[in-house]
Amino acid sequence: MAIITDIAFYVGTVLFVAAALAAQRFVRSGKPAMLDIAERLLFMGMACLIVSFILRWAHWGRVPLTTMTDSLGLFAVLSGLVVVTVLRRREVRSLLYVYLPPLAAICLFAAATAHRNLHTEPKELSGILLIIHVGLALLAYALFFVASMTSFVYLLQSRRLKRRSVAAFGHGAPSLEELDRLLFRLVGYGYPLFVATLTLGLVWAWVDRDLLGHYWWLAPKVILSYVMAGFFAITFHMRRVGRLRGPKLATLVFLGFTVLILAYMVLSVMNLRWHYFWSAGA
Amino acid sequence: MNLVVAGLSHHTSPLELRERLAFSNAEIPSALLCLHKRLGDAGVVILSTCNRVEIYAHHAMEPDEFRKEIRLFLSESHSVPEEEFRDALYEYENREAVGHLFRVASSLDSMVVGEVQILGQVHDAYIAAQAEQTADKVIHALFQKAFTVAKSVRTRTTIGEGKVSISSVAVDLAQSIFQTLSGKTVMVIGSGEMAELTLKSLVSRGVRSVLIVNRNPERARALAEPYRGEPIAFEDLNDHLHRAEIVISATAAPRFILHPANFHHALKLRARQPMFVIDIAVPRDVDPAVGEIDNVYLYNIDDLEQVVAENLELRRREIDRGMELVEYSVNQFMQWKDVLVAEPTFVSMSEELNTIRERELERTLSALPDLTETQRQEVAALTKRIVKSILQRSVVEIKHEIGHHDPNTVLHLVKRFFGLKDAT
Numbered sequence: 208m209a210i211i212t213d214i215a216f217y218v219g220t221v222l223f224v225a226a227a228l229a230a231q232r233f234v235r236s237g238k239p240a241m242l243d244i245a246e247r248l249l250f251m252g253m254a255c256l257i258v259s260f261i262l263r264w265a266h267w268g269r270v271p272l273t274t275m276t277d278s279l280g281l282f283a284v285l286s287g288l289v290v291v292t293v294l295r296r297r298e299v300r301s302l303l304y305v306y307l308p309p310l311a312a313i314c315l316f317a318a319a320t321a322h323r324n325l326h327t328e329p330k331e332l333s334g335i336l337l338i339i340h341v342g343l344a345l346l347a348y349a350l351f352f353v354a355s356m357t358s359f360v361y362l363l364q365s366r367r368l369k370r371r372s373v374a375a376f377g378h379g380a381p382s383l384e385e386l387d388r389l390l391f392r393l394v395g396y397g398y399p400l401f402v403a404t405l406t407l408g409l410v411w412a413w414v415d416r417d418l419l420g421h422y423w424w425l426a427p428k429v430i431l432s433y434v435m436a437g438f439f440a441i442t443f444h445m446r447r448v449g450r451l452r453g454p455k456l457a458t459l460v461f462l463g464f465t466v467l468i469l470a471y472m473v474l475s476v477m478n479l480r481w482h483y484f485w486s487a488g489a
Numbered sequence: 490m491n492l493v494v495a496g497l498s499h500h501t502s503p504l505e506l507r508e509r510l511a512f513s514n515a516e517i518p519s520a521l522l523c524l525h526k527r528l529g530d531a532g533v534v535i536l537s538t539c540n541r542v543e544i545y546a547h548h549a550m551e552p553d554e555f556r557k558e559i560r561l562f563l564s565e566s567h568s569v570p571e572e573e574f575r576d577a578l579y580e581y582e583n584r585e586a587v588g589h590l591f592r593v594a595s596s597l598d599s600m601v602v603g604e605v606q607i608l609g610q611v612h613d614a615y616i617a618a619q620a621e622q623t624a625d626k627v628i629h630a631l632f633q634k635a636f637t638v639a640k641s642v643r644t645r646t647t648i649g650e651g652k653v654s655i656s657s658v659a660v661d662l663a664q665s666i667f668q669t670l671s672g673k674t675v676m677v678i679g680s681g682e683m684a685e686l687t688l689k690s691l692v693s694r695g696v697r698s699v700l701i702v703n704r705n706p707e708r709a710r711a712l713a714e715p716y717r718g719e720p721i722a723f724e725d726l727n728d729h730l731h732r733a734e735i736v737i738s739a740t741a742a743p744r745f746i747l748h749p750a751n752f753h754h755a756l757k758l759r760a761r762q763p764m765f766v767i768d769i770a771v772p773r774d775v776d777p778a779v780g781e782i783d784n785v786y787l788y789n790i791d792d793l794e795q796v797v798a799e800n801l802e803l804r805r806r807e808i809d810r811g812m813e814l815v816e817y818s819v820n821q822f823m824q825w826k827d828v829l830v831a832e833p834t835f836v837s838m839s840e841e842l843n844t845i846r847e848r849e850l851e852r853t854l855s856a857l858p859d860l861t862e863t864q865r866q867e868v869a870a871l872t873k874r875i876v877k878s879i880l881q882r883s884v885v886e887i888k889h890e891i892g893h894h895d896p897n898t899v900l901h902l903v904k905r906f907f908g909l910k911d912a913t
Contacts, residue, residue: 237647298668368665369780371792383763385668449760453784 219255230304279317350397358457496543532625651800671695676733679740
């Protein structure tokens with residue numbers, strides 16, 4: 208089973224990379240058929256990673272979410288799902304070539320640590336609340352990730368129009384109006400999920416408070432999460448009432464997600480999480 | 490028989506001359522019939538557009554005689570002395586003529602490279618010749634191939650991409666900002682040909698409502714009427730600016746009439762939804778600082794002209810790729826045409842071989858009187874299969890040789906080999 212898990216994971220990674228390359232071919236050739244190929248490869252890549260995930264779950268009897276390989280793999284699958292859902296609107300199909308390269312990079316990053324992590328027993332998450340908390344967090348990040356990529360395209364398009372440059376940003380790039388609408392929806396779905404994630408985390412921390420210690424709520428990651436929740440709440444509200452739109456909104460969404468991810472990475476590297484997902488005994 | 494194109498275009502003659510030698514749609518049928526007769530029942534097509542007057546002919550005349558007839562025809566049809574257009578007239582034969590038509594149909598020879606109208610005009614010219622039955626087999630094949638080449642050039646190069654008129658560039662830009670123009674509102678401030686052209690393009694793409702702002706209320710009403718638009722007094726401009734997604738300004742005002750403050754106010758009222766502002770007035774109507782405001786995209790006449798120039802440059806860069814496709818197709822067509830010349834030879838070959846077959850069959854059957862009817866038929870079928878097989882192999886080889894050597898030499902040898910008529 209371990210070999211099948213490995214093969215599924217590595218093949219999934221290769222398919223993500225192939226999908227990204229096919230999408231880049233679209234940029235050069237302008238042939239929509241390349242987007243169809245990229246989308247099919249993405250589907251196959253996602254299926255492979257899901258198979259690998261399920262096999263690991265079945266093998267160890269616990270949800271594999273605690274290693275970098277596992278969480279990045281699941282994040283790539285969830286982001287892929289968001290991308291596929293977004294692409295149901297034909298007007299934004301060309302965005303595939305913006306979404307796929309970073310997803311392929313994430314898969315490659317996960318694959319770089321896979322030889323170590325895929326054969327390690329995943330640590331046990333203490334309780335169903337924590338499992339849902341981590342799953343929802345990854346889905347919310349996936350939505351914010353796609354939103355940040357969309358905002359990046361918005362900024363480039365807007366800049367091109369402001370500079371009166373004829374060099375189009377790829378073939379059939381969506382209009383600003385469409386990008387703004389998509390951005391609003393992605394943040395609109397991502398924000399409630401993020402809040403639900405934090406709420407579940409709070410409940411779990413309250414129930415299992417002995418696990419995290421008395422001052423768990425002072426952990427930098429917890430504080431940062433609530434700051435970001437506040438930030439996205441303000442951004443979303445301002446956009447909803449029409450006081451924030453266009454390049455400013457796109458910049459805030461892009462920076463918001465980038466800061467969130469960079470800060471989590473810095474905290475992880477500095478081991479300042481005070482935020483353990485797994486039980487003390489594991 | 491020769492395939493020839495003779496005529497004049499924007500490359501060789503001024504508009505005044507082309508105008509005088511052009512054929513109207515009503516004149517073309519009679520001109521086709523007249524030319525068909527003058528050129529000895531030749532296959533003829535007349536292509537007459539604002540940029541060119543060209544006659545495509547597949548004829549059996551001597552080149553000098555043909556040239557003389559064409560000049561006379563043009564001169565007599567339009568009462569223009571020959572001396573006035575003789576120098577502007579060009580003539581291409583066979584391979585060059587085929588290449589020329591393919592370039593024309595593909596819009597590689599157009600004044601605005603990549604424009605789409607020319608293909609329709611070539612198509613109309615061909616349809617007119619078809620209707621008057623002046624297009625022979627070669628002309629049919631030539632034009633059908635030209636349409637295929639033109640489509641191929643358009644789909645396999647980016648020669649048709651990027652708009653090359655101010656109004657269409659404005660519409661393209663609007664569609665980069667707004668997903669669809671249906672349901673959008675356009676405000677036109679002032680008047681002018683360019684403003685009206687742009688407005689027409691936008692309305693044809695589904696713009697819902699039109700607001701016309703003019704200092705003269707009567708003029709505003711008159712301009713608004715064709716579009717069922719709303720006339721607005723110039724003094725009320727600021728109160729209505731927020732209603733428009735697209736603003737076209739074309740007044741003769743000596744100073745700016747729209748300032749950043751106007752747009753800050755409008756954006757506030759329209760929840761910061763983007764606005765596309767086209768300032769085609771000279772001197773400009775809109776303060777350039779407006780272009781710095783978020784969600785306002787300002788283009789003046791120079792910006793639009795620059796986009797047009799860049800698009801044209803991008804198209805020109807694609808000409809070489811288009812030419813390669815044309816060259817390849819010319820080779821294909823010329824091969825087909827050369828083989829066409831051999832068709833009578835193939836018919837003669839078939840007749841000759843069948844004559845031999847029948848003669849030998851008769852001799853053999855008379856020497857074998859005991860054969861049953863079924864056996865006689867079997868022998869006859871056998872001889873037919875042998876002749877068919879020899880013919881098939883020979884035709885393939887001859888076609889191949891024609892493609893690589895002078896067709897006349899190849900055909901001469903074939904005729905001698907098979908003992909066909911007119912072999913010397």
